[in-house]
Amino acid sequence: xxxALILSDEKPGHLNQSVALASMMKWDTHIVPVHxxxxxxxSASYLLDRLQLYTPALLTPLSALxxxxxxxxxxxxxxxxxxxxxxxxxxxxxxxxxxxxxxxxFHHIFCPAYDNPPNQSNITALPINLSYxxxxxxxxxxxxxxxxxxxxxxxxxxxxxxxxxxxxSIQPDQLKAQLTEIFERTPEQEHWLxxxxxxxxxxxxxxxxxxxxxxxxxxxxxxxPLPAFIEICQHLFITADSASMMSEAVSHGNAAVTTLPVxxxxxxxxxxxxVSQLEAAGCVTSLQNASTRTNKKxxxxxxxxxxxx
Numbered sequence: 001x002x003x004a005l006i007l008s009d010e011k012p013g014h015l016n017q018s019v020a021l022a023s024m025m026k027w028d029t030h031i032v033p034v035h036x037x038x039x040x041x042x043s044a045s046y047l048l049d050r051l052q053l054y055t056p057a058l059l060t061p062l063s064a065l066x067x068x069x070x071x072x073x074x075x076x077x078x079x080x081x082x083x084x085x086x087x088x089x090x091x092x093x094x095x096x097x098x099x100x101x102x103x104x105x106f107h108h109i110f111c112p113a114y115d116n117p118p119n120q121s122n123i124t125a126l127p128i129n130l131s132y133x134x135x136x137x138x139x140x141x142x143x144x145x146x147x148x149x150x151x152x153x154x155x156x157x158x159x160x161x162x163x164x165x166x167x168x169s170i171q172p173d174q175l176k177a178q179l180t181e182i183f184e185r186t187p188e189q190e191h192w193l194x195x196x197x198x199x200x201x202x203x204x205x206x207x208x209x210x211x212x213x214x215x216x217x218x219x220x221x222x223x224x225p226l227p228a229f230i231e232i233c234q235h236l237f238i239t240a241d242s243a244s245m246m247s248e249a250v251s252h253g254n255a256a257v258t259t260l261p262v263x264x265x266x267x268x269x270x271x272x273x274x275v276s277q278l279e280a281a282g283c284v285t286s287l288q289n290a291s292t293r294t295n296k297k298x299x300x301x302x303x304x305x306x307x308x309x
Contacts, residue, residue, distance in 0.1 A: 005068035128247035145228030158229035163198025
């Protein structure tokens, strides 16, 4: 079995995508954190990469590493180190997310289609973000949830709330109306809630005015119930501000997925394009289209296997 060295910027959403890819390819993994020494070092890395000059002087010291078969990394803070080690060892390397500003001569690049990557043989545009794909793991997460967090025999809907970012924001009045509509449309079902580290206090205060049967506020507990929601719930409602949450929801389980519109800070924002592409593919519907629902899922494994052949 091949061994993949995963270079991690220690952002969970990035690390999870690298681990998901290695899992799909059935590679053993060794995870190593990597960081630039300071912001000026990251700025310099763009120029040095274009000049094809690679030096560890820009990075915090790496632990002693054995040569792997392949390198994987996700996110701009990892791409320079990825190229440095791949060239040192002369092995294939994979970038996840579009390495904007860096050379595109990785062995392969997997990036979201909404980034509009160039048509290049070593680039595969993905309809959604990578997420962990093991069905057994999702069943185990559901069992843990039911045994230790919340047990019910009733049907349930999951409500997944993200938060504000430089791309989008959740408007309290709009969300209040959306939640009211969800509760009115699903009176016989339980209502489960989970939030994100980005969920602002004003939104949390609003959420606490609704009678959820189960709720997890991010800063009140480290547990992540989203995998269990995906496995158990018949219907998921997700704020349209997080590509990773929406991607995971349309990758696994059987739940119908409905997005809750948010305010995008720029016209034709890439998140807005992403949601539109999911709607066009028949994988999600918007709460604005209350009469329709869909539980169509996307399996990235064939795309990944074809690209890495």
